[in-house]
Amino acid sequence: MVRCMGPLQALILLLLASLASSSLAQSGYRAALTHVDSKGGFTKAELIRRAAHRNRLRATSGYSITSSSSDSSARLYSGQAEYLMELAIGTPPVAFIALADTGSDLTWTQCQPCKLCFPQDTPIYDTSASSSFSPVACSSATCLPIWSRNCSSSPVCRYRYAYGDGAYSTGILGTETITFGSSSTSSAAHGVAFGCGADNGGASYNSTGTVGLGRGTLSLVAQLGAGKFSYCLTDFFNSSLGSPFMFGSLADIAEGDAVLVQSTPLLQNPRIPSRYYVSLEGISLGDARLPIPNDTFALRADGTGGMIVDSGTIFTALDESAFRVVVHHVAAVLGQPVANASSLDSPCFPAPNGERQLPIMPDMVLHFAGGGDTRLDFTGGADMRLHRDNYMYFNEEDSSFCLSIEGTTSGSTSVLGNFQQQNIQMLFDMTVGQMSFRYTDCSKL
Known part of the structure; x- marks a missing residue:
């Protein structure tokens, strides 16, 4: 059975932490x-x-x-x-x-x-x-x-x-x-x-x-006995920069920045209990909600599907049907054909007139389920707004614009990868069963 962490489970985690x-x-x-x-x-x-x-x-x-x-x-x-x-x-x-x-x-x-x-x-x-x-x-x-x-x-x-x-x-x-x-x-x-x-x-x-x-x-x-941890990944292409990882009380996001914090419930998958699952409900490009059915990323009762958050995967991976929709709409904004349209690999678009800079692009928004952080009274959902540099990169080898997003076969687990998490502080709090995030310069934490 797919479920969010209930009050009893949260209490058990707190008791275990106190008995550490x-x-x-x-x-x-x-x-x-x-x-x-x-x-x-x-x-x-x-x-x-x-x-x-x-x-x-x-x-x-x-x-x-x-x-x-x-x-x-x-x-x-x-x-x-x-x-x-x-x-x-x-x-x-x-x-x-x-x-x-x-x-x-x-x-x-x-x-x-x-x-x-x-x-x-x-x-x-x-x-x-x-x-x-x-x-x-x-x-x-x-x-x-x-x-x-x-x-x-x-x-x-x-x-x-x-x-x-x-x-x-x-x-x-x-x-x-x-x-x-x-x-x-x-x-x-x-x-x-x-x-x-x-x-x-x-x-x-x-x-x-x-x-x-x-x-x-x-x-x-x-x-x-921490019950929670957070990390903040610095610029992927400036790999010499270190990224902070905090356990326990050091993981908390500062109260003064609470207005910037959004939260979504963590789901549990009994078939793969170690993973951090969240409920992705849709995707927008700019102000336009993309035509992706709400249940595309649902975690099913047999343990398949769903979305995990993973710092160990570079690119976000989306269910094939959603991936095709995202690629189609990005191509429309660029006005360029996809170089590898039939593949589930990261799609690339030819850069016009020898351009070597990414074009101006609207933000891509990942719409997660709300109800995570009662302190913020945030019940309408948690929107992770990805700026252009968090979902696109310039491929120097063939002078193309590429999406840092891949497709997975239909029904597979989707993944929120680390490229999308750059300069976003991620907090996983198992004591209350939620993932929270805020935008920040991770090199300054």
Whole structure:
């Protein structure tokens, strides 16, 4: 059954947060995000091409309904990540550069002794060198969310995670100290459950592991007792800029800016419980509402459809029928034909007369369901207004104007990607079951 978070569920989350270990009781934490390609010196065209390639690698299984079997070896997680979170792990702390994944829950890093590890630039974390490491027993409640646990074969909690892009990690579950921030302003969370990966493979994207930011109990968000997090992604093409990521009280959007905040309910999909689903009800281009049926993006009872918000996907992906409508109307405004009209890939339009600047375009507005923020008395809906640079880019390689929007096959899950989220502060508050957003210069947060 598809549903919004009810009062009872919100109360349970609050109780869980209050029962969190006192060692995790700090009210807020802050970390920095960097783009996976930030140190590569890539051109704008190369940044787009590399991100699009990563999307294609994940597309086949990233949003599919997963098996409900208790055999996790057959269970795929999205593996959607375009940003690295800079953390430290252990005592004394060693660098932990983790892929920030809002589509999975387990946080893990490569560990010594390593049976098979991918190359990393920093020393591999060694449990024997840390005074704060402790293994997790297979019989403990902490191990229950691990689908692959087999307590008859091992007293220690073992896990295997496989991702849609072919990456995987196998190892044991333990608890450790995770440190946030620089040495001068650091704060630590103790007793955080994580995966100690001795056998790891697939593309690492300059990481040493993954930080799980989904909605499950093993998620770092849940373990910190934070109940909410926010991030603010800086300009995609200025990848050297860091982006802030905040947990708990630090995630709050300032009260003084409340008039600028819009909110929409978070939906729950029992078939894919880690994902952050929202209800997209329509799209406008300028003042014109596009002819897209209201139920196009509905999350169906069988767990298919719907829309997720994902910082790990570059382009927004829309159900094919809606995608075709959007492309048609953008083409009409431009007065240009679509170069790849039959494809579901990001469509491009030839730039006239050697133009190398994007044309003046109306805003594209995503109309989300309202009723999220009662403090604002906002019941008419939440409108995310995307300026031209949040939905179009200039392709230097063939001098064309391109939409940073793709199509998905009819009935598939739609995605709000990170290109559209540039310079919009996104707040996910599970204690009240809503996503809020406001426009801001993310480089100044």
